[in-house]
Amino acid sequence: MALIVQKFGGTSVGTVERIENVAERIKKFRDHGDDIVVVVSAMSGETNRLVALAQSIDEKPNAREYDVLLSTGEQVTIALLSMALNKRGIPARSYTGMQVHILTDSAHNKARILDIEEKHMRNNLNEGKVIVVAGFQGVDEEGNITTLGRGGSDTTAVALAAALKADECQIYTDVDGVYTTDPRVVPEARRLEKITFEEMLEMASLGSKVLQIRAVEFAGKYNVPLRVLSSFDEPLFDQDGSSNGTLITYEEDEMEQALISGIAFNRDEAKLTILGVPDKPGVAHSILGPIGDSNVEIDMIIQNIGADGTTDFTFTVHRNDFEEAKDVLNKVAAELGAREVTGDDKIVKISLVGVGMRSHAGIASKMFKTLAEEGININMISTSEIKISVVVDEKYLELGVRTLHSAFGLEQKPV
Amino acid sequence: MALIVQKFGGTSVGTVERIENVAERIKKFRDHGDDIVVVVSAMSGETNRLVALAQSIDEKPNAREYDVLLSTGEQVTIALLSMALNKRGIPARSYTGMQVHILTDSAHNKARILDIEEKHMRNNLNEGKVIVVAGFQGVDEEGNITTLGRGGSDTTAVALAAALKADECQIYTDVDGVYTTDPRVVPEARRLEKITFEEMLEMASLGSKVLQIRAVEFAGKYNVPLRVLSSFDEPLFDQDGSSNGTLITYEEDEMEQALISGIAFNRDEAKLTILGVPDKPGVAHSILGPIGDSNVEIDMIIQNIGADGTTDFTFTVHRNDFEEAKDVLNKVAAELGAREVTGDDKIVKISLVGVGMRSHAGIASKMFKTLAEEGININMISTSEIKISVVVDEKYLELGVRTLHSAFGLEQKPV
Numbered sequence: 001m002a003l004i005v006q007k008f009g010g011t012s013v014g015t016v017e018r019i020e021n022v023a024e025r026i027k028k029f030r031d032h033g034d035d036i037v038v039v040v041s042a043m044s045g046e047t048n049r050l051v052a053l054a055q056s057i058d059e060k061p062n063a064r065e066y067d068v069l070l071s072t073g074e075q076v077t078i079a080l081l082s083m084a085l086n087k088r089g090i091p092a093r094s095y096t097g098m099q100v101h102i103l104t105d106s107a108h109n110k111a112r113i114l115d116i117e118e119k120h121m122r123n124n125l126n127e128g129k130v131i132v133v134a135g136f137q138g139v140d141e142e143g144n145i146t147t148l149g150r151g152g153s154d155t156t157a158v159a160l161a162a163a164l165k166a167d168e169c170q171i172y173t174d175v176d177g178v179y180t181t182d183p184r185v186v187p188e189a190r191r192l193e194k195i196t197f198e199e200m201l202e203m204a205s206l207g208s209k210v211l212q213i214r215a216v217e218f219a220g221k222y223n224v225p226l227r228v229l230s231s232f233d234e235p236l237f238d239q240d241g242s243s244n245g246t247l248i249t250y251e252e253d254e255m256e257q258a259l260i261s262g263i264a265f266n267r268d269e270a271k272l273t274i275l276g277v278p279d280k281p282g283v284a285h286s287i288l289g290p291i292g293d294s295n296v297e298i299d300m301i302i303q304n305i306g307a308d309g310t311t312d313f314t315f316t317v318h319r320n321d322f323e324e325a326k327d328v329l330n331k332v333a334a335e336l337g338a339r340e341v342t343g344d345d346k347i348v349k350i351s352l353v354g355v356g357m358r359s360h361a362g363i364a365s366k367m368f369k370t371l372a373e374e375g376i377n378i379n380m381i382s383t384s385e386i387k388i389s390v391v392v393d394e395k396y397l398e399l400g401v402r403t404l405h406s407a408f409g410l411e412q413k414p415v
Numbered sequence: 416m417a418l419i420v421q422k423f424g425g426t427s428v429g430t431v432e433r434i435e436n437v438a439e440r441i442k443k444f445r446d447h448g449d450d451i452v453v454v455v456s457a458m459s460g461e462t463n464r465l466v467a468l469a470q471s472i473d474e475k476p477n478a479r480e481y482d483v484l485l486s487t488g489e490q491v492t493i494a495l496l497s498m499a500l501n502k503r504g505i506p507a508r509s510y511t512g513m514q515v516h517i518l519t520d521s522a523h524n525k526a527r528i529l530d531i532e533e534k535h536m537r538n539n540l541n542e543g544k545v546i547v548v549a550g551f552q553g554v555d556e557e558g559n560i561t562t563l564g565r566g567g568s569d570t571t572a573v574a575l576a577a578a579l580k581a582d583e584c585q586i587y588t589d590v591d592g593v594y595t596t597d598p599r600v601v602p603e604a605r606r607l608e609k610i611t612f613e614e615m616l617e618m619a620s621l622g623s624k625v626l627q628i629r630a631v632e633f634a635g636k637y638n639v640p641l642r643v644l645s646s647f648d649e650p651l652f653d654q655d656g657s658s659n660g661t662l663i664t665y666e667e668d669e670m671e672q673a674l675i676s677g678i679a680f681n682r683d684e685a686k687l688t689i690l691g692v693p694d695k696p697g698v699a700h701s702i703l704g705p706i707g708d709s710n711v712e713i714d715m716i717i718q719n720i721g722a723d724g725t726t727d728f729t730f731t732v733h734r735n736d737f738e739e740a741k742d743v744l745n746k747v748a749a750e751l752g753a754r755e756v757t758g759d760d761k762i763v764k765i766s767l768v769g770v771g772m773r774s775h776a777g778i779a780s781k782m783f784k785t786l787a788e789e790g791i792n793i794n795m796i797s798t799s800e801i802k803i804s805v806v807v808d809e810k811y812l813e814l815g816v817r818t819l820h821s822a823f824g825l826e827q828k829p830v
Contacts, residue, residue: 016471053495056431062501068509069494072487079484080468086477094483098513099558143514 002167003035003125007135007157010044012172012231013077023084025235026130030090032237035125037164039135039157040081042073063108067137067147071097074134074153082132092130095120097137097145102156104138104146111138111146113155113218116163125164133160154215162222169219169226170245171211176230177246178203178210180410181263185401188411192261196251197226199261202353202387216248225249251355259356259363260408263401266349269299270322271314271380271391272329276339279311286336287313290328296321300349300382300389310339314380316391319345347379348397351389352404364388370407376400417582418450418540422550422572425459427587427646428492434458438499440650441545445505447652450540452579454550454572455496457488478523482552482562486512489549489568497547507545510535512552512560517571519553519561526553526561528570528633531578540579548575569630577637584634584641585660586626591645592661593618593625595825596678600816603826607676611666612641614676617768617802631663640664666770674771674778675823678816681764684714685737686729686795686806687744691754694726701751702728705743711736715764715797715804725754729795731806734760762794763812766804767819779803785822791815 006026013019022038029036042050050069054061061069078094085092100121104111124131135153138146148155154171161169176191178200183189195203197220204213210228219226229245236244277283284303291298299316317325322345333341357363367388371378376399380391392400405411421441428434437453444451457465465484469476476484493509500507515536519526539546550568553561563570569586576584591606593615598604610618612635619628625643634641644660651659692698699718706713714731732740737760748756772778782803786793791814795806807815820826 016468019472050491053431053491054498057434057495057498058502061498065494065497065501065509068497068511069491072490072494075487075490076465076468076484079480079487080472082480082483083469083472083476086480087473092480094480096483096560099560145511145514 001033003037003164004029005037005039005157005161005164005166005169006172007039007153007170008041008172008231009153010041010047011174013040013081014044016080019077019080020084022081022231023088023090025231026085027088027090028235030130032235037121037125037131037133037160037166038081039133039153039160040074040077041135041153042070043077046073046076064144067108067145070147071134071137071145074136078132078134085130085132090130091128092132093124094132094134096134097156098139098143100131100133102138102159104140104148106140106142106144106146108144108146110149111140113138113148113159116159118163121160121164148214152212152214154212155218158215158218158222158224158226161224162218166224169224171215171226171228172231173210173228174230174232175210175228176233177228178248179262181401181405182265185265185398186263186405188405190411190413192246194247194249195261196355197248198251198386199353199355200226200248202351202384203262203264211248219248220250223250259360260352260354260410261356262353262410263404263408264351264353265397265401266351267394267397268319269316269347269349269391270319270325270343270345271316271347272322272325272341272343273312273314274329274333274336274338274341275312276310277313277333277336278338279305279309283311283336284313287329287332288315290332291315291317291325294324294328296325296328300380300391302380302382316347316349316380344379346394347391348394349389349391350397350400350404351387352408353387355386357386357388366407367404370403371400374399374403376403416448418452418579419444420452420454420572420576420579420581420584422454422568422584422586423456423646424568424586424588425456425462426589428455428496429459431495434492434495435499437496437646438503438505440646441500442503442505443650445545447650452536452540452546452548452575452581453496454548454568454575455489455492456550456568457485458492461488461491479559482523482560485562486549486552486560489551493547493549500545500547505545506543507547508539509547509549511549512571513554513558515546515548517548517553517574519555519563521555521557521559521561523559523561525564526555528553528563528574531574533578536575536579563629567627567629569627570633573630573633573637573639573641576639577633581639584639586630586641586643587646588625588643589645589647590625590643591648592643593663594677596816596820597680600680600813601678601820601826603820605826605828607661609662609664610676611770612663613666613801614768614770615663617766617799618677618679626663634663635665638665674775675767675769675825676771677768677825678819678823679766679768680812680816681766682809682812683734684731684762684764684806685734685740685758685760686731686762687737687740687756687758688727688729689744689748689751689753689756690727691723691725692728692748692751693753694720694724698726698751699728702744702747703730705747706730706732706740709739709743711740711743715795715806717795717797731762731764731795759794761809762806763809764804764806765812765815765819766802767823768802770801772801772803781822782819785818786815789814789818791818
């Protein structure tokens with residue numbers, strides 16, 4: 001009795017058998033009376049195969065043609081899933097991004113959705129059809145095929161849900177929801193029944209790679225209830241649904257009881273410090289500008305005032321970019337007359353995330369005290385309204401996360 | 416200085432290396448000053464892979480979705496070839512059937528082209544771009560993806576050449592032209608420099624599978640000069656081009672000198688005879704109707720008047736359909752009160768083809784005499800304006816073709 005957009009990723013449609021399973025799942029929702037719009041990714045491995053073909057012709061292939069190539073991956077899946085549904089007597093109709101008219105800008109390989117035509121879909125739904133849409137792709141105003149970049153299928157699903165004002169957007173993955181932290185690190189980690197969009201954004205950007213950030217932003221902007229759930233779980237219809245996966249919504253009263261929702265961490269960090277930079281206006285730009293120009297993304301940034309009218313500047317980058325960023329920074333240091341450049345690529349970031357922080361003091365000091373009691377030295381600290389991040393030596397990652405998880409009682413469902 | 420449509424089949428684009436070779440060939444034509452529109456098939460093996468995926472879901476997959484699936488094959492090729500051209504500094508732009516707007520009817524899997532929008536292509540050509548079009552596919556009025564059926568890429572090429580009024584449509588294959596007969600049977604077989612559309616139709620439909628029949632019909636209808644040539648030959652620009660491949664055009668004066676253009680044959684024939692059918696109006700339909708209803712295609716049909724007001728009826732079918740057709744015919748025989756059904760699936764058909772027959776008598780008798788001198792018994796005879804076909808025991812195929820090839824002097828270029 002609801003209109004649901006369901007998105008299945010590459011693993012969930014990775015073989016013909018799995019596509020048949022997806023069709024069976026959709027059948028159950030149909031039998032329950034729901035209207036279904038499905039968004040699918042390319043079968044797992046297919047995008048890599050296509051990328052390899054392109055690379056063997058040109059290391060930097062023409063961007064327009066790259067999108068023409070990659071978009072075939074999802075097109076194969078929509079056709080196969082529609083066949084599997086039709087075989088089951090469920091009328092289904094596939095749409096490429098161009099056919100459903102997901103209008104994007106012309107930024108090939110990383111296009112952004114501008115508009116979605118819902119007319120055709122609405123007609124199909126009224127005729128009782130299941131709509132199967134190719135994720136990750138769209139069309140620009142000139143009729144060129146565009147892609148949203150890797151993982152963009154989540155965004156397609158949310159955008160369709162927003163356009164159709166769907167009751168829920170379900171993202172099926174190989175995990176059964178969002179956890180308080182990675183269960184491989186903390187076996188007591190607990191599945192969250194609900195989390196806010198803001199918290200999810202912090203969790204996602206910090207390395208809990210369940211959902212694409214852009215999709216969460218989109219869902220937040222258009223207030224689309226977003227549910228992360230496992231493609232292995234049985235659908236739950238008779239209950240209120242809250243025990244299936246994790247629902248991402250806006251903050252509600254009941255949520256305020258939890259101070260901390262989860263602990264995210266990121267193993268891919270490296271930090272760089274430039275010491276003794278003459279402190280004058282524009283110094284941050286002089287340092288970070290050249291880093292950005294070399295396409296290295298910067299994560300945390302900290303500036304301290306040093307001695308003698310100089311300043312120290314520390315930032316973190318992805319570990320893969322460490323050497324390149326260091327080279328750039330050495331040149332910058334010479335130009336600015338800085339004293340020294342130091343770096344460390346054996347660090348990790350641990351972050352507490354929770355909207356409860358807004359109204360509760362003392363979270364940060366409890367975090368620091370907990371880590372100190374275990375002898376874990378903190379390298380850097382960065383805070384936002386709903387998160388506190390610390391950088392520590394990578395050898396302390398597991399210990400730090402476990403200790404914090406226990407100290408904040410995350411294994412317990414909040415009452 | 417010409418506008419040329421070039422079509423490359425699945426083998427010619429079967430690997431990345433071959434796609435690079437095609438790009439090199441196009442570059443030579445561009446350097447020569449020609450405007451090029453390229454039509455490509457799916458990489459060899461790709462269509463079979465997609466068909467297998469579909470079949471593993473449904474033996475009779477939904478026709479609309481089958482087209483969505485299969486059309487991805489050519490889409491991959493157009494993207495890769497356009498990348499290879501752009502890499503060489505040749506501005507190229509790919510088009511799917513939907514994008515170039517090859518409008519077809521809605522007969523999925525075997526659609527027919529209704530119209531082609533040439534505006535965008537003309538603009539691209541004026542901008543100096545090479546246009547790379549996905550063969551075999553189009554779009555119907557409702558925006559559904561359609562395919563023209565296997566081999567339809569030839570038709571796409573001819574249709575584009577007709578729409579753009581191209582100077583020539585070149586079909587690249589793995590043979591260097593159309594031969595007087597199969598060189599594997601007659602080593603002296605000679606490449607024809609020219610052949611008429613009509614002769615080509617007879618040659619093609621009789622088993623010389625160089626070109627799709629529908630493409631030849633289309634080329635004839637719109638008078639598109641069609642050239643079959645090898646993707647391994649070097650392009651010839653300084654000569655008049657006549658020594659490259661085989662040109663298929665309308666009849667010209669110089670052609671009339673050749674009585675016979677070639678000898679086609681078909682190893683896949685089987686014949687069925689129903690004897691002693693009471694001869695009354697409608698008997699042909701009573702016999703052939705049920706055969707057609709069981710989707711068996713009939714080739715030659717011969718009816719003789721028998722004794723006692725009965726008639727004998729013989730027809731040939733594809734060898735694969737022999738058993739099924741025999742079963743149907745046995746039922747029909749019982750219903751009609753016919754005397755007997757006989758059959759033979761060890762027969763072949765040999766055909767002389769040539770527009771010269773129109774104006775020269777005695778070809779048929781020379782054919783029959785030649786075969787008789789070798790002791791080859793003729794089972795059936797069928798004639799049209801420009802062809803004579805005989806059915807013989809399959810053991811005589813090679814002997815018959817060689818003897819006829821020599822008797823009509825086909826190894827010699829006509830003077």
